[in-house]
Amino acid sequence: MTRLPSSTEPVTGLPPVVPERCTLLVLGSLPGRVxxxxxxxxxxxxxxFWALMEGVIGEPLVALDYPERLARLGARGVGLWDVIGSARRGSSLDDDIREATVNPLAPLVERLPYLRAVGCNGALSARGAMRxxxxxxxxxxALPSSSPAYTLPLAAKAEAWQALRAFILPPG
Structure with missing residues (x-):
C-alpha cells in the first residue's frame, strides 16, 4: 500500500458524543477521512465498529441511520470520542498520524459520574488512554481495531469486543 505524505494542514476530530448516563466511553484514535x-x-x-457494537449491545445498529445509531448507543450508556483531537495525517491509517494533539480525556471522565470503563478501539487509542x-x-x-486495515478476522474481533458488555446499561 502506498502511503501519502503527511498533509500540510492538520485535521481536527469530532466532538464527544456522551449520553447523560454514560457508563462506557469508547475511544478511537482519530477519525479517518471518510x-x-x-x-x-x-x-x-x-x-x-457498528457491527461490533451491535454484538455488544445485542440490538440492531448497522441498518439504522447515524442519529438512530447514536441514540441506541446512548440509551445503553455508551459514549464515543477519540484520544487524538487533531493531527497531521496523510491517510486514514494510524501509522500516518503526526504532530498529534491529545483530547482532554481526564476532565471529561471526571464529569461522568456513572462511568464504569473506557473501551479503546485499537492499540494507539489504548496507549493514549492509559497515559x-x-x-x-x-x-x-484494550480492543482490536475495528478498522478493516487491521486484518484480524471479524469473529475474533467480535469475541474480544464482548468484554464491553459488562459495562453497558440494560435494555429499556
Whole structure:
C-alpha cells in the first residue's frame, strides 16, 4: 500500500458524543477521512465498529441511520470520542498520524459520574488512554481495531469486543 505524505494542514476530530448516563466511553484514535467528511464516527462503510457494537449491545445498529445509531448507543450508556483531537495525517491509517494533539480525556471522565470503563478501539487509542487517564481508578479495555486495515478476522474481533458488555446499561 502506498502511503501519502503527511498533509500540510492538520485535521481536527469530532466532538464527544456522551449520553447523560454514560457508563462506557469508547475511544478511537482519530477519525479517518471518510468519517471526517461525513462528520460521523466510524463513517467508512467497511469499518466494523457498528457491527461490533451491535454484538455488544445485542440490538440492531448497522441498518439504522447515524442519529438512530447514536441514540441506541446512548440509551445503553455508551459514549464515543477519540484520544487524538487533531493531527497531521496523510491517510486514514494510524501509522500516518503526526504532530498529534491529545483530547482532554481526564476532565471529561471526571464529569461522568456513572462511568464504569473506557473501551479503546485499537492499540494507539489504548496507549493514549492509559497515559491520559493514569491515576484514574477506571478499567481501560484494550480492543482490536475495528478498522478493516487491521486484518484480524471479524469473529475474533467480535469475541474480544464482548468484554464491553459488562459495562453497558440494560435494555429499556
Amino acid at each position: 468519517s471526517l467528511a461525513a462528520s460521523r464516527y466510524y463513517g467508512h462503510p467497511r469499518n466494523h 491520559a487517564l493514569a491515576g484514574h481508578d477506571l478499567p481501560i479495555v
